[in-house]
Amino acid sequence: MRVWCLLYNLSLKITMKDISLKDLDLLALLPCPLKVPIEMEFKNHFENENATLNYLIEGNANNQLSYNTQIESYTDIESIPEITITSGINNFYSRNFQKKFIEKGYFYDAANYKANSIFSNIDLKDPEGNYTIIASNILVMVADINALGDIEPPTKWGDLLKPEFQKKVAIRGTNTSFCETTLLTIFKEHGYEGIRKLGKSVKWGWHPSQMVKMAGSGRAEAPAVSVMPYFFTKTIPNKQNVKILWPEDGAIISPVTMMVKKSCKEKQQKIIDFFTSTKIGEICAGAFLPSLHSKVSNKIPEYATFNWIGWDFIKERDIDALVKKLNTIFIASYRGIVR
Structure with a gap:
């Protein structure tokens, strides 16, 4: 009707x-x-x-x-x-x-x-x-000062792939699908191995509103780094305990x-x-x-x-198929499954 x-x-x-x-x-x-x-x-x-x-x-x-x-x-x-x-x-x-x-x-x-x-x-x-x-x-990073402890805050997106960030990162996502622009950006610069490393670093697939509540809260489960839209950084209540990080290689464009x-x-x-x-x-x-x-x-x-990521990157690839593949690889690493 x-x-x-x-x-x-x-x-x-x-x-x-x-x-x-x-x-x-x-x-x-x-x-x-x-x-x-x-x-x-x-x-x-x-x-x-x-x-x-x-x-x-x-x-x-x-x-x-x-x-x-x-x-x-x-x-x-x-x-x-x-x-x-x-x-x-x-x-x-x-x-x-x-x-x-x-x-x-x-x-x-x-x-x-x-x-x-x-x-x-x-x-x-x-x-x-x-x-x-x-x-x-646009996506930036938010560092939780207390959750970071002695770890140096990331300055660029590739820093999130380092071993010291293992299971300390939150990005937008659910159990079956994660932020496509984040995955595509990491893949463009670091390939499939970068996606696997990101999967090891990420512990939480959340809506940005959940990241906002946890950032700087002092709670044990607060991520050390949250990847969220710039808009949401303006709504963080515990700003005194966080640092908004604009990556040297640029905020990711969605x-x-x-x-x-x-x-x-x-x-x-x-x-x-x-x-x-x-x-x-x-x-x-x-x-x-x-x-x-x-x-x-x-x-x-x-x-x-x-x-x-650029128009050439998009036009030269089957983006839908690529995003599905990146999610599969990422989720396997995120869940600790060797692929």
């Missing part, structure tokens, strides 16, 4: 299970700190429009894994929402999706501005003009990507303009997710650098 989400009916609550995704004008699965402010701004911006939009704005954390499966099941362009926003290196970057849709020119980069100057040294904007990157969820069909360019231009506006860029920057918009002032340290 087709369910319409009326912009002026703010009490209407629907979920991904309630609707046919192919009927959506917009599906936005946003990182935690962006969901509420962008949803409010969207409703305020469009509430006086003399039209009904079919849209769903949800938090990325609860839906990304299930939506990844749906991406792989797409057989034709009509089954995909006209505009989709997701976070991370997900199945929109898979070789299967690229062959079926990207290489056929169904999507385009809707952001008509140059990349923000803070990204001047990396190619974050898609050089082939298929993906629209609107912001970046892109917030908007997939826009060429066929909907005229029909959905107002939504496209909304998500590529300075206002949305400022919301992202205010949530410490640096915006790509060239006119936005991002709230990051002056010394900050970034670590992006």
